Amino acid sequence: MTQVQSDGPLLSVKSLHHYFGPLAACRNVSFELRRGEILGIVGESGSGKTTLLRCLSGQLAPTSGEVLFASRRHGLTDIFALSEQDRRRISREEWGYVHQNPRDGLRMRVSGGANVAEPMMMNGTRHYGQMRALSLDWFARVELDTARIDNKPRTFSGGMQQRLQIARNLIHGPSLVFMDEPTGGLDVSVQARLLDLMRALVRDMGLAAIIVTHDIGVARLLADRLLVMKSGDVVEHGLTDQVLDDPQHGYTQLLVSSVLQI
C-alpha cells in the first residue's frame, strides 16, 4: 500500500473541462481539497454543478484535465488514468456518494439494515454478527430507530431515507464523500437536523466532502469553502463566509442578494 502524506491534498483537480458536443458544461476547473474540508459547489441549475460532481466522482470522463485522488492503494493518481476496475474499487472502498433522491442511492427492496451493511459486504466482510452489530451502531449514529432495522426503506419517511443513505455511504470509512443536493427534497425542520448530523460526522471521522447545492443557507452552514459556478465557469472560489459576505463577482453578488430573508 502506498503511503499517503497526510498533509497533502486528498483531491487535486487540474484544468478540468467537460463538453457536451459544443456546449461547455465545465470550463477550466482547478482546486485542491484536504482531509477534513467541506467544499460547497453553488450556482443556479444548468451551471454545471452536477456535471462537475460526476467528473470528480469518476462517473463521467472529463473532455480534458486531471482529477488526482490520494488513494490508499495507488497514492496520488489521476483516477481517469486507472483502469475501470481500479476506479470502481476506489469508488467502493474510499468514497461515498449521497444522491439527492434517496431512492437513487438505496436498494428499496431490501431491509434498511441490509442497505447499510451492503458496502461492508462488497468490501469483503462476511461475518453476519459483525455486520449486524455495525449496522445497528450506524442506525443509532444517524438517529434512526434501531427497531426499524428490518423494515424496507419504502416504509421510511423522506428524512429517514436520507439518513439511511448517509449511513450506507459512511459505514465503510470513506475518506471522501460526494453529496448532490443532500437536503434538497426535505422539509426545513428535517434539514436542520441533517445538517448538524453531517457536520458532526465529518468532524468526528476527519473525512472530506464535496457538496453540490443551490441552497445558499445550506452552503453557509455546512461548507468551509465555496466554488461559485455560472454557465460552466467557476466565477468565484474562497472561504464560505468571505464569498457570501464580501462577494467579488457580479454573479455572486446577485446570488447572495437574491436570498430570501425570513
Place this chain on the structure above:
Amino acid sequence: MHQNDQPAIRITGLGKSFTLHNQGAAVVPVFADVSLEVRSGECVVLAGASGMGKSTLLRSIYANYLPCAGSVEISHDSQFVDITRAPPHLVLDVRRRTMGYVSQFLRVIPRIPTLALVMEPLLENGVDAAEARERAETILTKLNLPSTLWQLPPATFSGGEQQRVNIARVMVREYPVLLLDEPTASLDAANRGTVVALMNEARARGTAMVGIFHDEIVREQVATRLFDVARHRAAA
C-alpha cells in the same frame, strides 16, 4: 520560539473598497492605508462614527472581508500568517486555534441545543466531550445564562441571551487573538460587567484584542488604546 516583542496582529497598508457590479460597478471606498500593530495583552478599541469602516476593518482582520490592498498578519504558532493571502485551510486553522471573533449576531445551525453550540469550538480542537461539556457549563454559568435554557436552541432567546451564547462560544476557549464587534450592545448592566471582567481576564492572560464598543463606560474599562479609523477614510 515565541518572541514577546513580536506583535500578535500586524496590519500594513490595508485598504478596502466595495465594487457593486450590479449597480453600474459603483465603487464604495471605505478606508485606505491602515497600519496597526497589536501586541499580547493589549486591547485596541476602534473609534470613529458609524459608517467609518470599523466593522469592515474588523471583518478584514478575520478574513471575512477581502481587502483590496495591504496585508493582515496574525501570529499563528509563532509564525506570521498573512490572512489576506493564506490558503483557505490555513485561514480556517488560524480561526480554529488562534483567532476568535464575537460577531454582533448569532448565526448557527437551527435546532441545536445551546450547550452543544458552546461545546463545538472545543470539540473542533480535539477536547474530549466530557471536558468540553464541563467547560461549556462553566462559561454559561459565568455569563448568567440559566441552566434551564442550556438544552434549548437559542433561536427563541432574547437578544441579550443570544449575545451571551455568542460570547460563550468564543470565551469557552482561550484564543491568543480576540476580535469583538459590539459584544455588550444588547446586555444589561450586570451582564455587561461580567463580559468586561471576562475580557480583562483574557487580556491579563496575554490575549491581544481588537474591539468595537459604542458604550463609553465599557470602552474605558477595557481599552488600552484607541485607534481612529476615520483618519484613514478613503477618498470617494
